[in-house]
Amino acid sequence: MDMGIAGKRALVCASSKGLGKGCAEALAAEGVDLVLNARTVGPLEETAQKIRDTYGVKVIAVAADITSEEGRAKVLAAAGHVDILVTNAGGPPPGVWSDWDREDFVKALDANMLTPIALMKALLPAMIDQGWGRVVNITSQSVKSPIAALGLSNAARAGLTGYVAGTSRQVAPSGVVINNLLPGIHATDRAVSLDSGVAKAQGISMEQAIETRSAGIPARRYGTAGEFGATCAFMCSQYAGYMIGQNILLDGGSMNATM
Ligand code: NAP
DSSP, rough: OSSOOOOOEEEEESSSSHHHHHHHHHHTTTEEEEEEESSSSSHHHHHHHHHHHHOOOOEEEEEEEETHHHHHHHHHHHSSOEEEEOOOOOOOOOOGGGGGOOOHHHHHHIIIIIHHHHHHHHHHHHHHHOOEEEEEOOOOOOOGOOOOGGHHHHHHHHHHHHHHHHHHHHHHGGTTTEEEEOOOOOOOSHHHHHHHHHHHHOOOOHHHHHHHHHHHHHTTSBOOOOHHHHHHHHHHGGGGTTSSSEEEEETTTOOOOOO
């Protein structure tokens, strides 16, 4: 299937590893030039070079904290014209409702709600002017099915989801498509860190923690960054023009719901 996006230019945030990297690789496989971002230079440059070598697309790598105003300014200045935006950042730490105070919420809202909103505000005008654009926000299954220990994430991502629900309908007449992609458990560093939390809390090994968490997923396994990236590439494709403001859940069937 030709996604019809070869030669377009995508900014993929937080993309040296994990789900962001999966999205970057899938877009590169479609011939999309990339602007990659992460905070740590080494893995970022390594991913950028691997993508250049494998797919032959142009790749700019910008080391910056995308959740800070300075970081975003640096990334946007280096990116220039962008046809496709994939927003992403690290997720907030787990905890208990009584642990979190105002500063914790401000940090989570900054990273997982206000950062994607600022990036959309910066890049949507040019997409509207050219009559074509795609935005995919990486959020979480916690938007549909709350994860109690991730209250900061539940709250911030639900806020972004509300914003996207309205904004996607305001920009749709200009050929700009905004949707959210909701990961359930995927085999990335983030999953390893959550697995080790489970192992520690329950006094079990990492293998047992993975087995326990996999047993609760109808697909009986974690998702892969490759599967996630392929879905992202489709949501950025010429075929996604009629998909407006949707929340696409990739969770191996974990959320038990008829619709
Ligand atoms: P990951 O494997 O830990 O990768 C995170 C990537 O983001 C790395 O490249 C990291 O590089 C970069 N990054 C983190 N914070 C950044 C920042 N402030 N500015 C720029 N780059 C940043 O995580 P993942 O599993 O791909 O998760 C991606 C998102 O999906 C997270 O928000 C996570 O909460 C959410 N999610 C993941 C799962 C899952 O099972 N994996 C499930 C639900 C939701 P640097 O550290 O070098 O910056």
